[in-house]
Amino acid sequence: MRSFTASLPMALLRARETAMQLFRPMLAAHELTEQQWRVLRALSSAHTPTDAGDVAELTVLLPPSLSRILVNLEERGLVARRPDPSDQRRNMITLTSSGQATVREVAPESEQRYSIIEAAFGTDRLHRLLSELHDLAELDLSTSGTEGNQ
């Protein structure tokens, strides 16, 4: 069996851990969990109307987790939910102006910390890595050929 440290999930986890060490204190200072920030960021950079399902996929959160996060963010006045008039099953999610302000407040700190990673790793190199990660994430790994769970 391949060595533990050479395993892809561990390598991804460790790399993410290194990066997140830089961002966590910043998020904590704004009383945001990682997942809450993912939701705000996803909404902030969405160019089209976004329903709860879209947000769940963008943020890699399961619907039940997202539901509770949205309740929390709505209570704090950072997001608004309203049913899609054309399909009332869908819940459209938007940033409130307060939510937008929060993103604008955190963004510069985030960029500053991001630039530390770019400086340490190399900007071009980081871009190449991101491109590879994107391709990896898009792989279709349907388990045909294995015993086919589910």
Place this chain on the structure above:
Amino acid sequence: MRSFTASLPMALLRARETAMQLFRPMLAAHELTEQQWRVLRALSSAHTPTDAGDVAELTVLLPPSLSRILVNLEERGLVARRPDPSDQRRNMITLTSSGQATVREVAPESEQRYSIIEAAFGTDRLHRLLSELHDLAELDLSTSGTEGNQ
């Protein structure tokens, strides 16, 4: 601010999610959580005596999380804990023979699924990616120059 999908933590998370989709059903079939499996794998590939602190670092688990996972794995007879005679504060962790058997049982399935990723992404390409991820994880990103949380 850079686009959400281009953020490094998100790219790492998404890539990991794609990979883990392949492994999760297998682990569930063996009644192992991701984190429990990380502990077993770390112990299995350790070449030297391993104390709880080592395991925590190897598996990227906080000590309190690890403590409870070790209690669980010990109750299931998969690991053993005993104090280091030369420093009784240290708790040395080993796989029991049953734990070794579990790893031997899961390993081939794991390798099989890993080979699906290699086939889809390219073996050499994956090795290069792992190398980059390793370098990224090893970066010293101490936040000197920022406002210095902590």
Place this chain on the structure above:
DNA sequence: TATTGTTATACTCTATAACTATA
């Protein structure tokens, strides 16, 4: 009937602090 989202439930992990035993 299928889909979207929420709620229910049980379990697990995270994170910080406090504590115990040992050094």
Place this chain on the structure above:
DNA sequence: TATAGTTATAGAGTATAACAATA
């Protein structure tokens, strides 16, 4: 006094199933 590990506690996420509303 410092260190290693555990325990306490609160909060949050994961995962599956069940449910309500809508299509």
